[in-house]
Structure formats: C-alpha cells, structure tokens
Amino acid sequence: MAGGIKVQEALCVGCANCIKSCPTEAMRVIEGCVHIIPELCIDCGECMRNCPHNAITIDEDDWELIHSQENALLIADPTFYVQMGAYRSQSMIKEALSSWNVEDLIESASLAYDVVAFTIAKMLEKESSVNHPLISTYCPAVIRLIQIKYPELAGRLVPVDSPLEVGVSLRRELTGNNEDVTLLSPCPAKITLVRNPVGRKKSNMKFTVSVQRLVRALLAGGPKISDSVESIANNRWLKWSIAGGESSHIKYFSERPLRTISVAGLRNTMDLLKEMELGRLRGIDYIECRACDLGCIGGVGNAESRFLSKLRIEHTDFCWDISDQELADIRKWSDSKIWKLEENIGPSQKNPLSDDLNKAMERLKELNRIYSELPNINCGACGRPSCRAMAEDVVRGRGEVTDCVFKLRETITDLGRKIVDLSERMPHTLREPRRKR
Amino acid sequence: MVSDVYVEEYHIDGGDFINVGTASTKLKRSLEMMGIPSSLTRRASIVAYEAEMNLVIHAGGGTICCLISPEKIQIIAEDNGPGIPDIELAMQEGYSTASDAIRELGFGAGMGLSNIKRNTDTLDIISEVGKGTRVQAVILVKSMAGGREIGRGN
Structure with missing residues (x-):
C-alpha cells in the first residue's frame, strides 16, 4: 500500500521512465501524469531514482511542526548515525539533538536491535530446518514485494516485529509514558511502516521524517557540542544499515553456526526470492534481503552517498563485548515476547481476471x-x-x-x-x- | 464447452541455460491471472521448471505443453532425446547422468524428476532409448481448492 511516495503533478511530464522502473508494475501514466496503483506499490523508491524531473518525492511529515513541540521524541534508523562526518558518533548526535529539546531514543533502539537479533537467533537455532530458510522482515519493501510477487513465500517471513517498533515498545515499558514518537526514516518503505504497518494494526510511531531532512537541519546550523560527551558503547545495531549487518548480529547470538545469505538491491532480491521459490535454497537458514543497493544506506531518504556511508561503517569498531548483565536483559525482553507481531503476515490477495x-x-x-x-x-x-x-x-x-x-x-x-x-x-x-x- | 481447457506451449532449446525458467515464469503468471490458488501455482511452476531443466540438460530441447482446466493442471514435456534407460533409477534423488561441465554450472544434482514427483498428483513417464521421452505431470485443482485455505501454502 503506497504511503511514503507522492507525485508532484506540476513537475510530472508523463514520460515512461518511472513506470518502466517499477518492479511490481504499479504505475500508469493517465492524462499526462503518473498515477500509482496503491495495492501494488511496495514503496521501494525505484521510481524516485528514475525520475529525471524530480516529480516523485518522499511523503514525509513536517519536521518544523514536530520540532516545535515540547520535548519531541525521536527514534532513528541506524543509517542516520553514519551520514555525517561532523557528527560522527551516536553520543554527539544525541547531545546535538537534546540541545534542540529533542530526545533521541538511542538506548531503547540499540537494546531493541539486540533483542530482535537474539530472538531470531533462538528461532533459527531450534526450529527444524525443514521450514528454512526464513526470511528477514526488516525491510518493509521486501515484505510487500513477497506479499505481491512471491505470495507462496509469505509463510517464511520471520514473525518478528521491526526493531524500530520494538524500540518504542521498550521505551514505553521502561518509562510507563505513552509519548508521541517520530521515526527518522531512510526510505519511503519505512514511512509506510508507520502509516500502513504490516503485521500490526497500528504503528507505535506517530510521525515520520526522512533522515535527509534532519541531516540537513543539523549540518545547516547544528548546535556545537562539547568534546567530553559520554560515549554510548553499544554500536553494533548500526551495522544493520548495510546488507549483512543483521545476519552477523544474529549469528553472534546463535549457538550453532547458521548458513545465511544477504543480498541488497531489488534485482538481487528478486533473483534470490525466485531461486527460493524454485526450492533451490535447501540447507540455508536465513535470508536477508534489502530493496536498496548496499542496504539501508542506499535508501532514497538519506543525505549521504551510500558509498561513503559504507566506508564509514567499514572503519567503525563494533562493540561485541556483551556483559552477562546485558545478555540477561536481552534474554528477559526476548522472553517477554515484546517483539511479537499482532497478526501473521499473509500473501496479498491477487486479483484474477475473473472470480469464475x-x-x-x-x-x-x-x-x-x-x-x-x-x-x-x-x-x-x-x-x-x-x-x-x-x-x-x-x-x-x-x-x-x-x-x-x-x-x-x-x-x-x-x-x-x-x-x-x-x-x-x-x-x-x-x-x-x-x-x- | 470450448473454454474448458486453456493451452500454453513452449519450445525449449537444448543447452540454453540463459533462458531456462521462462516457461515456468509464464505459466505461473497465467495461473495467477486465472485465480488458481498460490500453493498450486507454486507446485506447477516447480514442475515446469524442472521439466525445462531436463529438456535443456539431457534432451537437447523439446516442448512443454500446459493444459489448464478447472479440474487439473497438466504439464507435458516431450522430447526426441536419448531417452531414459532405467526410469526407476532416474527417479532416485541424487542420481544424475549430467556431465561434469553441467555440474560445474550448478545443475544436474539429480533432483529433477524426484522434485517433479513430489509436486504432482500423478506422474507418467514414457521413454524409449534413442527415441525420446514424454513426461506427463498432473496437479489436481478441485481436490485442493476445498481442502486447503487459498494462498497459504509454504
């Protein structure tokens, strides 16, 4: 269901670039302007990449309005923390935002990513591999692609909520408050995660703004920060912003070696899903697909070059020292089933030429x-x-x-x-x- | 009634590893458009794919004919290839006569016919050495539609 993409009718010239780039053939030019068929749109952003007139844009909420509220709460996609050289660590960004009276939920988010990775690891470990591979549900565009184009594989989607949703749930459990939370999204698909979620009736998040919007605001006149910011140790969740990051996080928690495949980009994703559909992926435990090139850093809602983001991640030392206390905490939350989806993710109903x-x-x-x-x-x-x-x-x-x-x-x-x-x-x-x- | 059977026929070239899979993709799309449950669509496309593979690897090409009616999906693969001397042996998982060159491409694992068998309701293979092979696979539509929830296959 389209939710994160909008067409600027004044800019659209009715050419065929976007309609031909769409993986689900969800676009039609009608009377000189492109229209999106909402049931078929997966919010992958491919049309945005292929529009020469910038007529297709991300449909985000108004940051100024959110910002103007007292103590706005923000949960950010991990890509946000690898966009800027000037604000190179999580703690610097958190401090910069707090000087704007915006609270960044880094602690809940990073714990949520641990909990989700741990939960998936335990599922893969014990489940008989007859039903493997399971498929990651991290990329909302991939979930929708499967529902529409590979409906038989919907049953293999791992029934675990997005760690971003889990992060907000954790925050609410820990504080007992029910504040409005804004998601910082690197792509139209995660905007749809908030507006039209799959597997739950209503998202935990209320608003959503693109990563690029906030990166620009910070770079345009971001607050100065002191050198003595207390650093945040847990940075392993940031690895989820590149393809393979999720798998390595899951493998860390698994008692047995897992066979996983990670791919990024729509073409690779569709090729892999097709192979899976033909039953050629026997012996594989988990597949991690991302619709965008290189992973979430390739999302159309980012500010930084995906290549530079990747370089930044490659030069980061990730902390894999998890203390017993931390592990006990992760296990506790995993056991509490805070990650559980409200409803199963099924295939989207195909529309045959006739019911008869x-x-x-x-x-x-x-x-x-x-x-x-x-x-x-x-x-x-x-x-x-x-x-x-x-x-x-x-x-x-x-x-x-x-x-x-x-x-x-x-x-x-x-x-x-x-x-x-x-x-x-x-x-x-x-x-x-x-x-x- | 004329509309009772819908026919689609594909010609497969021997050794064409690039285009292998097109017949099964087209068949899958047609079945989806007709509103055949996705669990059946999946089985039919696996059968078509493996049949295509066999024509490409072993038979030097041939034809795949799909007959679809409200009762059943029939997939018939015919070729004038070398034939199968021992069908029972060929049905065993892991048995393959594919050459090393083909195995190096990642094909010829000896799963083809057994995979077809696993996904069909009835399977008939007629083969004569030196003349050719005819594989006829049937997937029943009616029996499935009532028994299982539509579109919930795994």
Whole structure:
C-alpha cells in the first residue's frame, strides 16, 4: 500500500521512465501524469531514482511542526548515525539533538536491535530446518514485494516485529509514558511502516521524517557540542544499515553456526526470492534481503552517498563485548515476547481476471490474443510499463487497444484505405451501360 | 464447452541455460491471472521448471505443453532425446547422468524428476532409448481448492 511516495503533478511530464522502473508494475501514466496503483506499490523508491524531473518525492511529515513541540521524541534508523562526518558518533548526535529539546531514543533502539537479533537467533537455532530458510522482515519493501510477487513465500517471513517498533515498545515499558514518537526514516518503505504497518494494526510511531531532512537541519546550523560527551558503547545495531549487518548480529547470538545469505538491491532480491521459490535454497537458514543497493544506506531518504556511508561503517569498531548483565536483559525482553507481531503476515490477495475460473480462462485467451497483436517493444507510450500490462488493462476494461500508437496508426491506415476505396466509387446511374462499350 | 481447457506451449532449446525458467515464469503468471490458488501455482511452476531443466540438460530441447482446466493442471514435456534407460533409477534423488561441465554450472544434482514427483498428483513417464521421452505431470485443482485455505501454502 503506497504511503511514503507522492507525485508532484506540476513537475510530472508523463514520460515512461518511472513506470518502466517499477518492479511490481504499479504505475500508469493517465492524462499526462503518473498515477500509482496503491495495492501494488511496495514503496521501494525505484521510481524516485528514475525520475529525471524530480516529480516523485518522499511523503514525509513536517519536521518544523514536530520540532516545535515540547520535548519531541525521536527514534532513528541506524543509517542516520553514519551520514555525517561532523557528527560522527551516536553520543554527539544525541547531545546535538537534546540541545534542540529533542530526545533521541538511542538506548531503547540499540537494546531493541539486540533483542530482535537474539530472538531470531533462538528461532533459527531450534526450529527444524525443514521450514528454512526464513526470511528477514526488516525491510518493509521486501515484505510487500513477497506479499505481491512471491505470495507462496509469505509463510517464511520471520514473525518478528521491526526493531524500530520494538524500540518504542521498550521505551514505553521502561518509562510507563505513552509519548508521541517520530521515526527518522531512510526510505519511503519505512514511512509506510508507520502509516500502513504490516503485521500490526497500528504503528507505535506517530510521525515520520526522512533522515535527509534532519541531516540537513543539523549540518545547516547544528548546535556545537562539547568534546567530553559520554560515549554510548553499544554500536553494533548500526551495522544493520548495510546488507549483512543483521545476519552477523544474529549469528553472534546463535549457538550453532547458521548458513545465511544477504543480498541488497531489488534485482538481487528478486533473483534470490525466485531461486527460493524454485526450492533451490535447501540447507540455508536465513535470508536477508534489502530493496536498496548496499542496504539501508542506499535508501532514497538519506543525505549521504551510500558509498561513503559504507566506508564509514567499514572503519567503525563494533562493540561485541556483551556483559552477562546485558545478555540477561536481552534474554528477559526476548522472553517477554515484546517483539511479537499482532497478526501473521499473509500473501496479498491477487486479483484474477475473473472470480469464475472459466471466465478467467476466456479473458486470458483474449489477453493473449490482444498481446500477440501488439508490437511487443514496450515503448511505454500508452502509459503502461509493457505491452503485456496494456493487454491486461484492456481485458480488465481499463483501456482501449487504440491506446497503442501502433494500433492507432494501423486503424487510421485501414480507415484511409476505406476512404480511398469509397472515393473511387460512382453511383450506378452514372456508369455507362456495358452494352455500348 | 470450448473454454474448458486453456493451452500454453513452449519450445525449449537444448543447452540454453540463459533462458531456462521462462516457461515456468509464464505459466505461473497465467495461473495467477486465472485465480488458481498460490500453493498450486507454486507446485506447477516447480514442475515446469524442472521439466525445462531436463529438456535443456539431457534432451537437447523439446516442448512443454500446459493444459489448464478447472479440474487439473497438466504439464507435458516431450522430447526426441536419448531417452531414459532405467526410469526407476532416474527417479532416485541424487542420481544424475549430467556431465561434469553441467555440474560445474550448478545443475544436474539429480533432483529433477524426484522434485517433479513430489509436486504432482500423478506422474507418467514414457521413454524409449534413442527415441525420446514424454513426461506427463498432473496437479489436481478441485481436490485442493476445498481442502486447503487459498494462498497459504509454504
């Protein structure tokens, strides 16, 4: 369900760049402007990357408004902490934000990532590997991609909530307060996590702002910070911002060696899911897919180059010294099931050509007939991503065959011929009698 | 009634490891459009994929014909390849006659026919050495639709 992306109609020229980049074919150009089919949109942000006119943007809440409230509470995606050279540590950022009267929930967030990694490790450890691999539910775009394009794999999604949600739950459990929390999101997909969550009825978070919005605010006139900031030791959760970070965190807690595969980028994700669908991933315990290149640092809502972010992560010393006290705490929260999803994640219902199988078959035949007559060059001029999508739209009553410029030209040529034919005809009364000739 | 059976046919070239999988992808899409439950769609696409693989690896190509009706999905793979001398042996998991070159590509693990068997309701294989092979796999639609919740397969 689209939630984090909006089209600036004034800027859209109705070209075919975005519709062809969409992995679920969720976009159509109608009357000169692109429209998103909400049931098919996974909020991956691919259209934003491919729009030459910046007509597609992140649909975020107003930071100024949130900021103007007393003691705004913020939970940030780990990518936020690897965006800036000037604010290079978590503690520096926390202090800078607190001088703006904004509280950054780093402690709850980092604990939540530990709890989630620990929980998944225990699940993978004990569950018989017949049902493996399980699939990470960290990337909301991947969850939706699976629901829509790989529905048979929905049962393999690990039933654990996003650590960002868990972080807010932890905070509420620990303080007993029920304050509004704003999520700092690196991508449209995590904005949708707040607005249209999967696996729970309502998100713990109320507002959501892009990472880039806050990074710009900090860099534009961020508060100065003292050198003597007390450092925050637990930084291993920041590793989740690159592909493989989640798996390494899970492996740390697992008693037995786990076989995991981590991929980033839509193309890799779709290839891996397809292999899994064909039953080729036997013997693998866990797969971690991220829709964005290199992982969450590649999200369209970030400010920093993903390459530089990655470099920064590679040069970070991650703390893997977990004290017994810390471990006991993690275990306690894991046992409390604070990570549990309210509802199972099922496949999204496909929309067949008809509810009646016989009718659907007829329509599919019709679709194939129309498709076979189309030029099959996928030019996009009809406003659809492919000739196939066009044929489907026509069968579903959402268009005419003459939306295709080639079919239109054919029709005009036929008509022209007919006109020429008619123009050469003569009323029979004016024809010379045959006998005289 | 004419509309009772929907037919799709694919020609598979031998040794074409690049395009292998296209038939099963197309079949899957068609089944989805018809509203066939996803658990069945998954089984059908696995069967089609393995059949394609066999045509590519062993048979030097052939055809896959899919007949879909409200009762059943039939997938028939036919080739004029070398044939299977011992079908029972070929059905065993891990048994394969694939060459080392093919194994190096990551294929030919000897799971193909057993994987087809696992995902079909009835399977008939007719093969004559030197002449060719005909694999006919049937997945029942009716029996599944009532018994299991639609779209909840794993």
